[in-house]
Amino acid sequence: MTPFGARLRALRAERGISQKEMAAAIGVSPAYLSALEHGHRGAPGWALVQKIIGYFNIIWDEAEELERLAAVSDPRVVIDTAGLPEQATELANLLAERIRGMEAEEIDDLLARIREAAARA
Incomplete structure (x- = not known):
């Protein structure tokens, strides 16, 4: 959903x-x-x-x-990390690989951290 x-x-x-x-x-x-x-x-x-x-x-x-x-509701997301630091590519790939197995609490925590960083930017 x-x-x-x-x-x-x-x-x-x-x-x-x-x-x-x-x-x-x-x-x-x-x-x-x-x-x-x-x-x-x-x-x-x-x-x-x-x-x-x-x-x-x-x-x-x-x-x-x-x-x-x-x-923010497209269930098929493509992340273009071309030109970004290597850590960005690693993060995108690890998230794609692990997201199905993550617990809701892990997802909520990660989402909160990203939202906080976006609010500061």
């Missing part, structure tokens, strides 16, 4: 809306919506995110957060 997919599922659950209902309202198939929620599809495009924001009638910070989650 992706961050966007998890939030989308939560929004539907909070409002008691089925995938079938929502899919019909925003013009996608229920299968596509399911795949999007489960992270079997790439990050949704801007137009679809705007339809979802309108469908749920969310505004301001909540809409911006949904847009942010969509931007």
Whole structure:
């Protein structure tokens, strides 16, 4: 599941809306919506995110957060380390190799450290 997919599922659950209902309202198939929620599809495009924001009638910070989650929800990530220090290439490869076996706590810790570094930059 992706961050966007998890939030989308939560929004539907909070409002008691089925995938079938929502899919019909925003013009996608229920299968596509399911795949999007489960992270079997790439990050949704801007137009679809705007339809979802309108469908749920969310505004301001909540809409911006949904847009942010969509931007970081592509389940297939490519990291180009060309021109970076050798440690960057090693880090990218080790993460790709190990991520499936990492515990949720390890992932949360690493994510928090990277977010802190990004906030300082």
